[in-house]
Amino acid sequence: MAKKLILIFIIRFISIISLFTKSIAQSPNYVGDDCHNSTEQSLTATYKSNLNKVLSLLSSDAIVSKGYNHTSIGENTIDAVYGLYDCRGDVTGSFCQFCVSTAASDVLQRCPNRASAVIWYNFCIFRYSNHNFFGNLTTSPSWQRPGSKNITNPQELDKAEDNMQSLISEATLETNKMYAMGEFNLSIEKRYGLVQCSRDLNEKQCNQCLEAMLDKVPKCCGTKIGWQVLAPSCLMKYDDFMFYQLTSATSAPLPNPAGEGGSSKSKTLIITIVIVLVVVLALISCCIFFIWRRNRSNKDGIPSKTIPISHHGHIQGEDTYNADLPIIPLIWIRQSTNNFSELCKLGAGGFGPVYKGNLVDGTEVAIKRLSTTSGQGLEEFTNEVIFIAKLQHRNLVRLLGCCIEDNEKLLVYEYMPNSSLDFHLFDEAKRKLLDWKLRLNIINGIAKGLLYLHEDSRLRVIHRDLKASNVLLDQEMNPKISDFGLARAFEKGQSQEKTRRVVGTYGYMAPEYAMQGLYSGKSDVFSYGVLLLEIICGKKNGGFYLEEHGQSLLIYSWNLWCEGKSLELLDPILKNTCTTNEVIKCIHIGLLCVQEDAVDRPTMSNVVVMLASDTMTLPNPNHPAFSVGRKVTDDQSTSKASKDPSVNEVTISNVFPR
Incomplete structure (x- = not known):
């Protein structure tokens, strides 16, 4: 019993650490970029320095902002740099910060020595330029990403356009929102939509941008069930699965633009609190674990210098858990499975029921849910985490992540469409x-x-x-x-x-x-x-x-x-x-x-x-x-x-x- 409690504590500790770091549900997915020039340019040392400062300021700001901000350095000079990020409206602060920091780093790799660039990820957009673009409507360049499923209902496109029009109207009702999402019925099926504008625009500009994106849909994606259209000033996405979180994370009023100085004290305080919390939890978990292992070694007569195997065959030591295994938030899993609906249920085993779901990027997954009545479920859950997370082979099923939250223990695997x-x-x-x-x-x-x-x-x-x-x-x-x-x-x-x-x-x-x-x-x-x-x-x-x-x-x-x-x-x-x-x-x-x-x-x-x-x-x-x-x-x-x-x-x- 003590061993199980220790194991649950360690796994829960890992999940807490993961939520404070970048080991979260999944990495932001790159969508596209535009470097504004096909060839590299000769940038001055001052411009490069200003650009690095803007990237750093916006990356660090994302975790304490409301999902959007812009800043500039060297205004009205030839070395001026203007930067902006805007996270999707349903993305929380930690996810937003991860996406923005990833984009800020990636844009320099994908667009080296460029005076202007824009990069899109599934959760955020990041822009910078040597010209002031704040408040200007920009619909070009744009990206169109049609889905892989062909429509079977002849009314699909008309319904989709009507549904997105309703979201456009909702998003432009108030300037500080610039975002809307919704669920729609199509016969017996469901459709989900999301629209968002850059929050430096006004309502009229937002409406113009989204209308321009919607006009591109019939040509690029008219025969597909799902699609996504993006521009520097707005985006829209439509699909047959719930790809967003139900609670808007960024509908609050806009923050004040960060100046060159920024609010460094509040950021430093937050970072310090997080670091102290992580260290304290780490020390507590290590002490409990080593006390347990010492008592067990003394009981079984196993020298402490060896790598013992427990009564259940688990290797104890540095290989006990793969800390790189993504921790997927419970809210995403509940949304993905319609709150563990019977309609999403694939079957059940000794571990518990298995459900079909989709990650935020549309990847189909199978989700094992530990049954509260399963006598050996905890042992099986531990085994899966210990073993499969470390095993990589084309003939072994792949474990994509896990969730330990609110008394739920879930494992997320790649989905096998042809069953067993x-x-x-x-x-x-x-x-x-x-x-x-x-x-x-x-x-x-x-x-x-x-x-x-x-x-x-x-x-x-x-x-x-x-x-x-x-x-x-x-x-x-x-x-x-x-x-x-x-x-x-x-x-x-x-x-x-x-x-x-x-x-x-x-x-x-x-x-x-x-x-x-x-x-x-x-x-x-x-x-x-x-x-x-x-x-x-x-x-x-x-x-x-x-x-x-x-x-x-x-x-x-x-x-x-x-x-x-x-x-x-x-x-x-x-x-x-x-x-x-x-x-x-x-x-x-x-x-x-x-x-x-x-x-x-x-x-x-x-x-x-x-x-x-x-x-x-x-x-x-x-x-x-x-x-x-x-x-x-x-x-x-x-x-x-x-x-x-x-x-x-x-x-x-x-x-x-x-």
Whole structure:
């Protein structure tokens, strides 16, 4: 219990730090720029100095302003510099400051030695010039960004123009606002719009600018559902997902323009308070953590100089958490999922429900929400953060961020549009779409992902729950291993571990794990072998007993192998799409992976080599292990020094002898 409290405290501390720094939901996204001249210019040293001062003043001002400001240095001289930033109306102070500072730094890289430039990001615009542009309407240059979805409703464009006209009217009602957003109904669908003008304009100029941008839409984006049009003086965005925050962050009156001196005292005070708060929290968390670890080391007899592995297999030390993992605000996730609406729900697992959502830039994501009734959810959440955040491979699902806020614990992953492998493989209609070429690609991809986990990653990770439902498929049907809630990491030189109670799915479990609680890389190899045979035949291992006269998939495959009839295992719909030798080789490898004795199974590196070779002579397989079928979710690991696990602590049903 103490360990869980410490872990939650540390993770929450990291989230607090992230909100005070630049590790927030996601980095501002660059949209475009205009350098006003295609060639570099010869700027005086005074102009460059004044430009750097303007950039610095505006960057530091953004965090304490109301989302907009302008300033100038050297007015009425040949070296005068005028600068302005304007953050989107729904962006908070810290996000605005991050966007502005990023833009101020980036504009010098993208527009070197330019007397004037403008740069757009998704959350802000940044401008500077050697001429005073404050209060002047500027609609050129402009950027048009059409969405990727084509319209299906012939009234889409007309409705969009009407909707944006209503927002233009709302935005120009009061000069100090210059911003409006809204939700609109289109038949049974929703549309969302946002308009904003630079707040150095008046109402008439704002209306002219937005009308000019709206006039560009039919030509640039008339056939698309979503689009964005931007100019130096205004912007508008329209899409089919909620890309803005519901609470306007910058609708308050404009701040006074910052002079050369600025309000340095208030800024210094704020920065000092933040630094002190961060340091105090860091010291408190470190003290608690090291006291806990010292007590635990004394209790278990582990020397403090070693890197201990906890009872649940988590490596303690500098690699415990990836501080670079973005922290996504809860308000964005609630908006993205319509407050966790059932309409956005993709499914549910032991961890809790999974929802589909969109990040602010439109990126589709899958969001796991820790269920308050999940007994092992906290452990799974911790595992996902520890492991997936550090693992990067094309055949592993990517963790984009997390959220620990208001008693909510959420994980945000890349969205896999083709769902999981079992969704296709075990459905009579969808299985027909999985031809042999696709299945072979999935077989190879899963093998490469496991090889990375076992041998090539920063952590040596044992997945412990590999099965068809934990393999996701991307847009091109490439496999990605997911769900690391039960995963365990091994220290260098460690080959196996014991647990008092097994967790995972019987039927995919190696016999030494199911019966004795021993798990290792060879346990994953066994699971891979079962999955490989399932992919070949298109049938579930768990339901095979009922169809094949009491034989498990493994025994049935073995008997066909011994009788020289291995091709009878092949899914009938594949018979005209595959190569006989490839199928027999894959069945051979699958049987090698499910050997009863772990020593007889190949490593995943061996498996990858065997799959890639057409000339290698493979060893003869022996009788495979038994197969069992039942889901177990309770887990309590123990070190090797602990007593042997009790098999009687779990009930194993449907045991089939060899």
